[in-house]
Amino acid sequence: MGQVTAIEIVNHGVNAAGLRPLETRLCRLNGRHEEPLRVLVFDGSCAEALATALTAPIDAAIDAGCGDEAAFSLPSALLTLRVSTVTANRLELAQIFVDTLQARYPEMESLASRMMDALQEAVGNAVMHGNLGLDSRFRATLEGLRWFAAAMAERLADPVFAHLPVTIVAQLRRGGIVVWVEDHGQGFDYSEAPSLPLMSAAGGYGLSIILGSCDKVSFSRGGRRISMLFRLPQRTIQTADKSSSRMQPSSKRL
Amino acid sequence: MQYTIKRSGTRIETVLTGRLTFSDATAFPKLIDDATKGAEACEIDVSALTFIDSTGLSLFVHIYDQAQATGQKLVLRGAVGQVKESLKRSNFEMLFEFR
Numbered sequence: 209m210g211q212v213t214a215i216e217i218v219n220h221g222v223n224a225a226g227l228r229p230l231e232t233r234l235c236r237l238n239g240r241h242e243e244p245l246r247v248l249v250f251d252g253s254c255a256e257a258l259a260t261a262l263t264a265p266i267d268a269a270i271d272a273g274c275g276d277e278a279a280f281s282l283p284s285a286l287l288t289l290r291v292s293t294v295t296a297n298r299l300e301l302a303q304i305f306v307d308t309l310q311a312r313y314p315e316m317e318s319l320a321s322r323m324m325d326a327l328q329e330a331v332g333n334a335v336m337h338g339n340l341g342l343d344s345r346f347r348a349t350l351e352g353l354r355w356f357a358a359a360m361a362e363r364l365a366d367p368v369f370a371h372l373p374v375t376i377v378a379q380l381r382r383g384g385i386v387v388w389v390e391d392h393g394q395g396f397d398y399s400e401a402p403s404l405p406l407m408s409a410a411g412g413y414g415l416s417i418i419l420g421s422c423d424k425v426s427f428s429r430g431g432r433r434i435s436m437l438f439r440l441p442q443r444t445i446q447t448a449d450k451s452s453s454r455m456q457p458s459s460k461r462l
Numbered sequence: 463m464q465y466t467i468k469r470s471g472t473r474i475e476t477v478l479t480g481r482l483t484f485s486d487a488t489a490f491p492k493l494i495d496d497a498t499k500g501a502e503a504c505e506i507d508v509s510a511l512t513f514i515d516s517t518g519l520s521l522f523v524h525i526y527d528q529a530q531a532t533g534q535k536l537v538l539r540g541a542v543g544q545v546k547e548s549l550k551r552s553n554f555e556m557l558f559e560f561r
Contacts, residue, residue, distance in 0.1 A: 297485050303513075321544075328515045332484035336517075350524055354491045361488040413552065414516035420551075 214244035220261050221251035222272045230272060233279035245282060252295035262287075262308040271295050274373040277392065286313070286378040286385070293339040294370040302327040305376050309385075316385060319438040323387060326421035329414040330389040330434050331374060336360065338391025338432060339372040384423065384439035395430030463511075463518075465493060472502035479510040482518030482545075490521050498528045502535065509540025514548050522549075526557045537561055 215235050219227055230249060238245060248266045250258060252273035262269060268288035270278050273295055282288055289305055306324045310316060316323075336342050340363045346352040363369040372392040379386045419425055424437035463486045468475040476497040498504050504525065522538070529536040538558040541549050549555070 300481060300483075303481075325515075325544075328483065328513075332515055332517055336484055336487070347520060350491070350494065350528065353494075353524060357488045357491050364488075413519065417516055 216244050216246045218246060218248045218261075218264070218266065219250075220248055220257070221254055222249050226272050230270075230278050234270075234282075237279055237281045247282070249278075252292050258299065259304045259307065262304065263311065271373075273371060275371045277371070277373045280375075283377055283379065286380055288375070288377045290373050290375045292370060293335055293372045293374060294364050296331060296335050296374040297364055301374075301376070302331050305378070305387075309378055316438075316440065318441060319385065322421040323385075323436075323438055326418045326436050326438075327376070327387060327389070329418050330387075330436065331376070333414055333434070334374045334389050334391035334393075337396070338393030339374065340364070340369050341393055381437065384437050386435055386437050388433055388435040390429065390433040393432060395432045398427040398431045463489075465496075467496050469501075472500070473505065474498070474501040474503070475505045475507060477507040477510065481513040482511055482521065483513065483515045484517035486521075487517050490524065493521065494524050494528060497525060498532070498534060503537070504529060504534050505537045505539060507539045508545055509542060511541070511545045512543070514545045519548060519552055519554070522554060522558070535559075 215231070215238055217227070217231050217234070222230075227249060234247060245267045246265060248261055248264075248269040249272055250261065250269060252271035258269065266287075267285070268282050268290070270289075271291040272278055273292040274290060275292075278290065280290065287305065287309055289301070291299070291301065295301075302324055306320055306327060309323075310320045337344060340360060342356055342360055342363070344356075346356040375390045377388050377390075379388075418434070418436060422436040423439045426435045427433065428435065463478060463480045463482045465479070466477045468477070474497060476493075497506065506522075506525070526536060528534070536558055537560075538549070538554070539561040541560065549558075549560075554560075
């Protein structure tokens with residue numbers, strides 16, 4: 209099949225003035241895909257209906273509240289979601305994402321609980337430590353927690369932080385599904401990341417939950433992207449191979 | 463997450479409902495104050511909590527630290543499902559009396 213320029217925008221509450229430049233940039237950045245991409249563009253400030261909107265065969269959903277970062281080169285994926293930090297903090301993003309995947313791909317039911325736990329932690333890290341730039345070590349004491357909570361509220365209200373995107377992508381890989389989460393923060397030195405559960409309010413436990421929930425974890429882009437592999441049972445992979453459309457409800461070839 | 467506080471003499475019962483996650487972190491300092499200040503016994507009912515993440519778990523570490531510092535009795539009640547699993551996995555049974 210030849211490559212076509214094709215982005216079909218499904219607008220969900222974004223005004224025309226905001227939508228037009230975003231649509232133009234998305235088309236320019238995604239001019240070469242084998243099949244048309246259906247992209248839901250929504251207003252993150254009133255995104256309560258996002259879960260419902262994602263029941264439609266949407267390839268990617270983008271929060272227009274990400275401003276200049278809303279348009280990007282979309283990866284080939286089962287599902288892509290990009291939302292602003294303030295939206296990621298307000299919505300139950302991990303649950304929406306996993307529920308959407310599970311509804312589309314019943315084969316991954318056995319992974320859903322682990323994926324939910326891991327994705328919740330990854331999104332929390334992307335929001336608090338990535339885009340909001342808050343060091344969890346402040347939470348070690350109650351006084352530090354007060355500072356942390358006040359700074360978090362302040363930065364969520366600051367457009368410089370609030371509009372930074374959090375991107376979640378699920379991709380079918382040999383043997384399973386990779387979910388990656390990327391923020392736009394300063395990154396971190398993941399060689400120093402703790403791997404054991406810590407009984408401490410200062411944090412670190414989130415990463416051990418991720419390590420315990422995934423079959424493989426890796427970091428890239430200076431620690432701004434975490435990739436988590438969830439292996440599918442062998443029987444599921446064979447089923448998916450024989451009936452590829454069951455793993456590709458959006459009609460997109462992976 | 464939402465919470466309600468019931469005071470009975472020097473006993474405070476805090477009832478948490480919904481999902482306790484990083485999104486609630488801005489509310490933690492007030493919640494800790496409400497749940498512990500002026501009490502001899504703090505009881506936290508989590509039976510209506512449906513999900514907890516690591517940031518949510520850290521709330522209980524702070525409440526435990528407060529209780530330890532002031533000699534308060536601490537009880538965690540009614541954990542079920544993912545919340546119960548997360549608390550057990552994190553060895554919170556070592557910190558709290560579970561009911």
